[in-house]
Amino acid sequence: MPACHTGQINYHGQQIRIEGGAARHDIEAFQHELSKALMATATDDAKRARFARRIAATGAATGVDLAERFRCYLKAVGEDQAFLQAAQAGSAEAPTPAGFGRLDAHERGVNLFLSAPLREPKNYVPETAPVSFPALWDTPYFDWVLYNAAIRQPLPRNVIEALGVQGPIRHETIFEPRIAHNLDMDKIVAGQRALNDLKSPVWPEAILGLIDVAKANRGKDLYDRLCVRCHQLIDRLSHAPRDRSSGAAGDIIIPTFDLQSIGTDPRQAQTFERRKVTLSKIGGPAEIASYRAGELAAGKISKQWIDESPANARRAEEINFGRPHEFRALLAYRARPLNGIWATAPFLHNGSVPSLYQLLLPASQRSKVFYVGNWEFNPETVGFESDSPFEGAYKYDVSLPGNSNAGHEYGTDLSDDDRKALIEFLKTL
Numbered sequence: 001m002p003a004c005h006t007g008q009i010n011y012h013g014q015q016i017r018i019e020g021g022a023a024r025h026d027i028e029a030f031q032h033e034l035s036k037a038l039m040a041t042a043t044d045d046a047k048r049a050r051f052a053r054r055i056a057a058t059g060a061a062t063g064v065d066l067a068e069r070f071r072c073y074l075k076a077v078g079e080d081q082a083f084l085q086a087a088q089a090g091s092a093e094a095p096t097p098a099g100f101g102r103l104d105a106h107e108r109g110v111n112l113f114l115s116a117p118l119r120e121p122k123n124y125v126p127e128t129a130p131v132s133f134p135a136l137w138d139t140p141y142f143d144w145v146l147y148n149a150a151i152r153q154p155l156p157r158n159v160i161e162a163l164g165v166q167g168p169i170r171h172e173t174i175f176e177p178r179i180a181h182n183l184d185m186d187k188i189v190a191g192q193r194a195l196n197d198l199k200s201p202v203w204p205e206a207i208l209g210l211i212d213v214a215k216a217n218r219g220k221d222l223y224d225r226l227c228v229r230c231h232q233l234i235d236r237l238s239h240a241p242r243d244r245s246s247g248a249a250g251d252i253i254i255p256t257f258d259l260q261s262i263g264t265d266p267r268q269a270q271t272f273e274r275r276k277v278t279l280s281k282i283g284g285p286a287e288i289a290s291y292r293a294g295e296l297a298a299g300k301i302s303k304q305w306i307d308e309s310p311a312n313a314r315r316a317e318e319i320n321f322g323r324p325h326e327f328r329a330l331l332a333y334r335a336r337p338l339n340g341i342w343a344t345a346p347f348l349h350n351g352s353v354p355s356l357y358q359l360l361l362p363a364s365q366r367s368k369v370f371y372v373g374n375w376e377f378n379p380e381t382v383g384f385e386s387d388s389p390f391e392g393a394y395k396y397d398v399s400l401p402g403n404s405n406a407g408h409e410y411g412t413d414l415s416d417d418d419r420k421a422l423i424e425f426l427k428t429l
């Protein structure tokens with residue numbers, strides 16, 4: 001699974017890999033360190049020679065001029081970074097640090113795709129709505145994906161992601177009949193194809209403790225009463241709603257709930273809906289919603305690839321399942337089925353609630369500050385240990401923009417006994 005979607009849980013010295021779960025890395029810090037290391041290697045002859053020897057030993061990249069590659073890379077990255085830093089300096093709002101396991105993928109993606117490369121400060125915004133890397137299981141079968149249920153067809157979704165992480169494209173061709181780019185479409189399609197078979201993880205009783213079946217059954221009644229109308233139950237093996245008699249994979253209809261009714265931090269959906277960019281430098285409109293610009297570029301690139309051959313068209317259909325290409329910007333969040341949810345703390349789209357136990361408390365009783373980055377799991381609360389500070393921790397402060405832990409007050413007036421029974425049932429999903 002890709003970098004942002006491989007989770008891990010530690011328990012009493014045992015490590016559990018969660019394929020398609022939420023990664024716990026701080027990608028901003030990682031990229032910063034990586035750039036620093038590359039800079040050091042580029043500017044130090046001895047380091048560069050050592051690096052070249054190691055590359056040669058792998059048999060890769062023989063014959064390339066490493067010094068020239070470094071020069072190009074550093075020029076591009078250095079200039080983009082300098083531009084983004086200057087744009088941030090000219091902005092009134094401070095970004096909200098994402099910390100471990102989160103990223104403001106939309107704001108950052110647009111900054112990297114349509115602000116830095118165009119040297120267009122008007123297209124820059126500070127990143128203030130970091131979201132948790134979502135779990136990927138079952139997502140190929142969702143009728144819409146992203147927390148605000150914004151994208152319908154898998155291929156353009158993956159293309160826009162590639163562009164948002166600086167996939168190579170000649171921006172000046174976006175509004176021409178054919179877009180010139182160097183995205184590796186085969187890999188983009190193969191990555192998504194692999195997700196079709198990804199199943200949600202099963203609570204490992206041998207490691208995390210036996211499920212108390214009687215208690216979980218009691219929890220199931222509570223779930224049926226309080227949760228199932230929004231979080232439908234699906235069969236984790238067929239990725240289909242449990243009442244679908246054929247068991248065939250089809251769309252899982254993901255219901256959405258408007259921001260006011262759900263009450264969680266509204267920024268992710270709001271910034272997605274509001275953000276505008278100007279593309280006049282590349283022959284585009286003077287103002288267009290950023291998601292519409294993404295829809296246009298990703299749709300065109302996808303179509304170009306599909307039109308190249310019947311084989312491509314067939315492969316696209318293996319991941320698109322007949323869904324049309326469409327982006328939208330609802331002021332709402334979606335409620336996904338909760339199978340595998342036990343492995344994806346912290347909870348809510350912005351990772352603002354450290355455990356399932358806390359999610360089932362009234363918002364006023366949830367932690368206002370907690371510490372992210374410890375992988376040690378707590379099977380009682382179903383979350384990571386996060387109460388005390390430790391070296392290198394990310395201090396999650398719910399008062400920062402994008403970090404609110406309010407809302408989603410369902411099942412929050414249960415007795416403690418019932419709360420634990422409901423958690424026991426959630427562990428079985």
Ligand code: HEC
Nearest residue numbers: 226227230257262264333334335341346347348349410411
């Ligand atoms: C009215 C619809 C609704 C009801 C009822 C509801 N939820 Fe939710 N739930 C949502 C929505 C919408 C979200 C996404 C909110 C967000 O991420 O900001 C969500 C998110 C969650 C999440 C976090 C998922 C994640 O990605 O981290 C969990 C866990 C959850 N719900 C559990 C429950 C449980 C347990 C119940 C029953 C006690 C319940 N929900 C009742 C709509 C609902």
